[in-house]
């Protein structure tokens with residue numbers, strides 16, 4: 001028997017989450033490379049369990065990870081269930097535990113209590129701090145698609161996960177050229193050179209539009225009238241420091257405004273970094289659109305923070321393909337592999353900071 005650690009892909013416990021961090025084709029590649037993988041059964045995952053079995057994975061019951069061998073890396077995407085309280089494994093997923101989020105301290109304490117560790121996928125970065133595996137492209141694609149469908153009166157509610165062919169068919173059918181008094185819709189993507197931005201531009205092109213593309217150079221001296229002269233705005237900017245906003249509430253009352261649908265893919269609504277302080281809460285699959293201005297010139301906002309989950313197959317494939325080489329390095333080098341060492345350092349720093357805060361509080 002091999003003494004190298006194994007991967008254990010758990011079931012996602014969040015309702016409606018159909019994505020997987022490792023798709024069956026990549027599971028087969030890992031198995032071919034000598035990696036042992038156990039995959040939990042899941043009624044909601046978009047990839048049938050049989051495909052993982054065919055790939056050579058061992059199959060386990062949903063939730064079986066808590067009994068996995070201690071050296072197994074437990075791989076997932078979204079939050080862990082509340083039990084077991086003590087976490088003894090190394091967990092690879094999006095923990096959202098380092099920015100003071102709700103429940104962050106309690107989660108880190110669960111790891112400390114069990115001797116496990118969080119290898120947070122958001123902090124799996126290269127030497128320049130660039131994310132190595134991310135869902136951005138499909139987030140931007142879906143966000144821009146929803147904006148088009150909303151602006152053309154084609155958005156159906158509630159939103160449900162779908163295949164790209166269905167979404168693209170809806171985009172092809174959307175009357176983007178007849179809207180706004182017979183003129184083609186004018187769409188602007190800010191952050192167009194980034195992952196989400198590229199996805200957004202591609203979705204707009206699929207809908208027959210030629211988006212205006214702005215990134216850092218174009219917003220350095222913001223031309224707000226030009227911004228307001230677009231029907232659709234898709235914001236995909238990533239900023240980690242507060243900057244002057246792209247829009248303020250008074251801009252929505254401007255006479256010359258053409259803007260009628262905004263999709264804030266970035267969704268920094270409650271943070272100091274929010275570049276669109278014209279709304280105060282995200283929207284969701286049940287109620288994807290919020291009206292910011294009524295009357296004959298309405299403005300509507302879409303701000304959904306789990307956009308890639310709406311295209312689970314494509315989003316999973318892209319993410320898994322990014323993650324695959326990193327998993328191979330993890331198995332061969334452990335967390336000595338530079339990217340995983342960075343991840344582990346981020347966790348250790350957060351745990352130390354948490355225990356210092358607790359000491360001060362005593």
Ligand SMILES: NC(=O)c1ccc[n+]([C@@H]2O[C@H](COP(=O)([O-])OP(=O)(O)OC[C@H]3O[C@@H](n4cnc5c(N)ncnc54)[C@H](O)[C@@H]3O)[C@@H](O)[C@H]2O)c1
Nearest residue numbers: 136139191193194195196215216219237238265305306307
């Ligand atoms: N809503 C969702 O479901 C969802 C999913 C994935 C990512 N996101 C969020 O989307 C955002 C973008 O993610 P990404 O992976 O595309 O990031 P990225 O780093 O690939 O791209 C960000 C882009 O923003 C540009 N930018 C930064 N500051 C700017 C400014 N002031 N003006 C114009 N452009 C500017 C950068 O140059 C870059 O091209 C992040 O905040 C991320 O958390 C949201």
